[in-house]
């Protein structure tokens with residue numbers, strides 16, 4: 018008898034609960050039907066919960082970031098931008114330099130994904146700019162990748178800024194970009210780079226990489242034009258894949274014109290080291306910024322992830338910025354730490370770009 022009455026009580030409670038739920042839903046439904054005006058574009062509550070910053074447009078000091086977008090690696094620029102944006106609350110404004118034929122694809126990717134709140138402007142790069150300054154042979158890396166020279170013209174692309182950041186597309190930012198932006202530039206310095214012999218990145222240098230951490234790895238010191246500069250061949254080089262620039266100094270010192278001068282001279286006198294592979298933008302920068310640049314915190318430019326570096330996963334986790342310079346890119350085959358990159362990648366809504374990934378079942 019006791020059992021029975023307990024059961025009855027439970028049943029009654031359930032029935033009451035059921036009625037309450039039904040009634041609330043009916044009320045909600047009638048509320049909803051009452052307020053819904055389709056032509057006013059009602060935003061349903063669950064949608065605004067999914068995007069909590071729906072109405073928060075970032076304000077405050079702008080942090081200008083220049084990045085390039087090459088058609089065959091658009092996935093890279095998207096992942097890099099996403100990592101910068103998600104790890105900072107700062108008012109980041111990207112300037113994306115690209116070729117005319119890439120604009121439509123790039124815009125589709127930025128506006129049809131969760132990147133649609135990111136502030137950016139797209140600037141078209143004119144390859145004619147490089148006429149007479151790079152080799153005409155289309156098989157050379159420089160001719161194949163004109164966008165890589167966009168960094169030489171930073172003040173032309175961001176004329177209103179006093180200070181700006183340049184990022185290669187094969188990076189992932191894990192720290193707050195504001196911190197990098199606040200890197201102190203010494204008076205008279207137009208840029209800050211990170212040296213190739215600093216302790217953090219030296220860990221990642223792979224045996225057999227040769228002299229690619231000093232000037233002699235990039236410039237031919239037997240050439241008269243280089244000798245005349247009186248630079249020490251063993252000076253530590255720097256990696257121009259990440260830098261902060263004082264654009265006032267850049268303009269005052271005519272840095273862009275100086276860089277063009279060395280590019281032109283190289284086409285006539287072949288001044289770069291023979292061993293130089295991908296880093297065609299490095300030699301002129303090494304000359305122009307010889308002993309005239311500030312430094313970046315080494316954790317803000319952890320390099321060689323694309324060169325088989327053997328960093329521990331704890332070290333990679335602690336890094337503020339990861340750079341896959343080297344042959345193996347995180348969207349391609351054989352790269353290390355692709356899982357880190359995958360976290361920031363956003364699939365291409367047009368379906369053209371696919372990271373190369375081993376599918377489960379393959380071996």
Ligand SMILES: *[C@@H]1O[C@H](CO)[C@@H](O)[C@H](O)[C@H]1NC(C)=O
Pocket residue numbers: 117118121
């Ligand atoms: C840029 O591309 C658009 C279409 O993608 C084309 O109509 C236009 O002529 C191109 N402009 C130049 C300068 O090539």
Ligand SMILES: *[C@@H]1O[C@H](CO)[C@@H](O)[C@H](O)[C@H]1NC(C)=O
Pocket residue numbers: 179180202204205263264265266
């Ligand atoms: C940039 O350089 C100019 C000229 O030397 C200097 O007045 C200014 O304070 C510098 N700005 C920054 C942000 O370092």
Ligand SMILES: *[C@@H]1O[C@H](CO)[C@@H](O)[C@H](O)[C@H]1NC(C)=O
Pocket residue numbers: 269270271
């Ligand atoms: C930069 O160029 C301008 C005009 O071409 C020239 O007047 C000025 O002296 C140059 N400055 C430097 C530091 O080379």
